[in-house]
Amino acid sequence: MINLVRNEMLKLLRKKRLYVIILIIAFLVPLFTYAQFKEIQDQREKMGNQDWRTTLQQEITDTQNRLSSSRIQDEWRKFLKIRLSQQQYYLENDIDPRAPGAPTFMRIFVENSIDLLLPLLVMVIVADLVSSESSGGTIKLLLTRPVKRWRILLSKYLAMLLSISFIVLSVAVLSYGISGVVFGYGGWNMPLLTGFTVSGDELLTENVHIVPQWQYILMEFGLVWYVCMIVGTLTFMLSVLLRSTAAVMGIMLASLIAGAILANMVSSWESAKYFFMVNLNLTNYVSGMATPIEGMSLGFSMSVLAVWGIAGFIIAFVTFSKRDIY
Amino acid sequence: MKAVLKKYTLTVVSIVSIAATVLWLFGLGWTLQDQFSTNKKVSQLKEKTESTSTEKQDGTLTIFALGDSLTRGTGDADGKGYTGYLTERLKEKTDQDINLLNTAIKGETSRGLLKQLQQSEIQRQAKQADVIVMTIGGNDLFQQGAALENLDDNAINGKKQIYLSNVKKIYTQLRELNPEAVIYHVGLYNPFSNMPDSKTTSSIVRDWNFQSAETAAGFDNIVYVPTFDLFQLQVENYLYTDQFHPNTEGYKLIAERVASLIKFEQEENES
Structure with missing residues (x-):
């Protein structure tokens, strides 16, 4: 088994996909770092040399002013209200949620890339794991060996798992290493609040507690990894079902982007919460943001994703072991 | 020479990936433990207030x-x-x-x-x-x-x-x-x-x-x-x-x- 996985890893490395992905991340991170840097600089210029409390307070009053406008959408109002009470809570507990530093950048970066960017990167790796073997014809060679079919597929799946871990790790390392040049490498022990629960447009704070930033980041990366695994599994299933890599990519791309769009407009269509792509934003539950549809929680989203993932896994294995290869 | 290099990268990438998997699984487990257990010490929060500086800035x-x-x-x-x-x-x-x-x-x-x-x-x-x-x-x-x-x-x-x-x-x-x-x-x-x-x-x-x-x-x-x-x-x-x-x-x-x-x-x- 180990040899099979080794073999698959070797194929992955041969294809140079992992390097491409690392290059993509290494290219994007400086871009975002620069954007973040500009934003901070801009804020400093506008507000003078002030401490963060004043800035945060300013933001709170700005939001309050926006809330008092009558032309604001209900959706957006709810979002603003929740963010407002959260900011107020941070302020009252004397915690700066955005003190600049490489760990903070890391955190903001993964929170923003969990629902689209990282799944896309995973998709690039996984999409042709199986389908390239069928379209290239090498699958016959692979299956003539005296190994059970499910073991072959499992070795591919494990290779996928390893490469997803590798991608998530390189996101962590690269975003920390590169942004640290600008923001400094400190800030791991900064306290952050988590455990907010959203009910309607109220923000419940009874479970709120402080965690150090390094734990917060580790938790968020755990969730990121989970999301990537689910997206990976679904892509893997499509890769088994379809011969054409382009079709796999097309379907995954469409559903991921549809998820991003849906999340912004499904609030009144409640059953949409059972789609996997609406549930990808797991980190929002940790940081306490408004959910796209009422009644969604971390447990709910993780279960929905798990169901999709397990279904995808089973379909992939059953089809692969029963299919006629010619 | 090239084959050796390849083998070397393969081992490194594999080991790193396995370690990363363990790390992320740990993070995921920690999230579950942290987010779903309810008896948290909220009282710890309250002590942190009132430490802010109220000094006027000179100049x-x-x-x-x-x-x-x-x-x-x-x-x-x-x-x-x-x-x-x-x-x-x-x-x-x-x-x-x-x-x-x-x-x-x-x-x-x-x-x-x-x-x-x-x-x-x-x-x-x-x-x-x-x-x-x-x-x-x-x-x-x-x-x-x-x-x-x-x-x-x-x-x-x-x-x-x-x-x-x-x-x-x-x-x-x-x-x-x-x-x-x-x-x-x-x-x-x-x-x-x-x-x-x-x-x-x-x-x-x-x-x-x-x-x-x-x-x-x-x-x-x-x-x-x-x-x-x-x-x-x-x-x-x-x-x-x-x-x-x-x-x-x-x-x-x-x-x-x-x-x-x-x-x-x-x-x-x-x-």
């Missing part, structure tokens, strides 16, 4: 602005409002850095402001201030122009009493927080002075201003700044299209008036 003049849409700058094309123009004027007069903290909220009434003043961060900023400017009362009296329909004396008197008692509390609170900074309370003008009922409305606003000034006089270093006269003639030139808030020119007038009252060397002495 900078901190203007703390609070109140309603006038302080916010509604109607000004640049969005600066009188506080923005005030800062600009003061910058011409002095080399000091000027720090403007604007916590005004559109539609704020005296009651809302009193509530806002209970927030710890607002209090902290009030303590830091060298100069406090505020507008309040416009929404108590006019309620977005609604009061104009109802010129009944009793109704207006009732509102006035509530307002005056709130303002008194606001003054007391501000004085308690910051005994030194001069408070400039910018008074009301009559946005309806070119309308048919102007005699009645003007007299209401005048009386309102008078009573507020009387209240202000009961405290040290509170200046009630009149604006009624600024807008008395040609009010239409100084109002925004909503016929209620000042426009850029109107705000500049207010700013000039306030700026002329602020002295630099001895801020403790009122003009």
Whole structure:
């Protein structure tokens, strides 16, 4: 088994996909770092040399002013209200949620890339794991060996798992290493609040507690990894079902982007919460943001994703072991 | 040689990946444990408050602005409002850095402001201030122009009493927080002075201003700044299209008036 996985890893490395992905991340991170840097600089210029409390307070009053406008959408109002009470809570507990530093950048970066960017990167790796073997014809060679079919597929799946871990790790390392040049490498022990629960447009704070930033980041990366695994599994299933890599990519791309769009407009269509792509934003539950549809929680989203993932896994294995290869 | 290299990379990547998998699984487990267990020590939070610095910054003049849409700058094309123009004027007069903290909220009434003043961060900023400017009362009296329909004396008197008692509390609170900074309370003008009922409305606003000034006089270093006269003639030139808030020119007038009252060397002495 180990040899099979080794073999698959070797194929992955041969294809140079992992390097491409690392290059993509290494290219994007400086871009975002620069954007973040500009934003901070801009804020400093506008507000003078002030401490963060004043800035945060300013933001709170700005939001309050926006809330008092009558032309604001209900959706957006709810979002603003929740963010407002959260900011107020941070302020009252004397915690700066955005003190600049490489760990903070890391955190903001993964929170923003969990629902689209990282799944896309995973998709690039996984999409042709199986389908390239069928379209290239090498699958016959692979299956003539005296190994059970499910073991072959499992070795591919494990290779996928390893490469997803590798991608998530390189996101962590690269975003920390590169942004640290600008923001400094400190800030791991900064306290952050988590455990907010959203009910309607109220923000419940009874479970709120402080965690150090390094734990917060580790938790968020755990969730990121989970999301990537689910997206990976679904892509893997499509890769088994379809011969054409382009079709796999097309379907995954469409559903991921549809998820991003849906999340912004499904609030009144409640059953949409059972789609996997609406549930990808797991980190929002940790940081306490408004959910796209009422009644969604971390447990709910993780279960929905798990169901999709397990279904995808089973379909992939059953089809692969029963299919006629010619 | 190349094959060896490849093998080497393969091992490294594999080992790193396995380690990463363990790490992420651990993170995921920790998330579950952290987010789904409920008995958390929330009490730990409370101790952290009140450690903020309230020291005044040397060399900078901190203007703390609070109140309603006038302080916010509604109607000004640049969005600066009188506080923005005030800062600009003061910058011409002095080399000091000027720090403007604007916590005004559109539609704020005296009651809302009193509530806002209970927030710890607002209090902290009030303590830091060298100069406090505020507008309040416009929404108590006019309620977005609604009061104009109802010129009944009793109704207006009732509102006035509530307002005056709130303002008194606001003054007391501000004085308690910051005994030194001069408070400039910018008074009301009559946005309806070119309308048919102007005699009645003007007299209401005048009386309102008078009573507020009387209240202000009961405290040290509170200046009630009149604006009624600024807008008395040609009010239409100084109002925004909503016929209620000042426009850029109107705000500049207010700013000039306030700026002329602020002295630099001895801020403790009122003009």
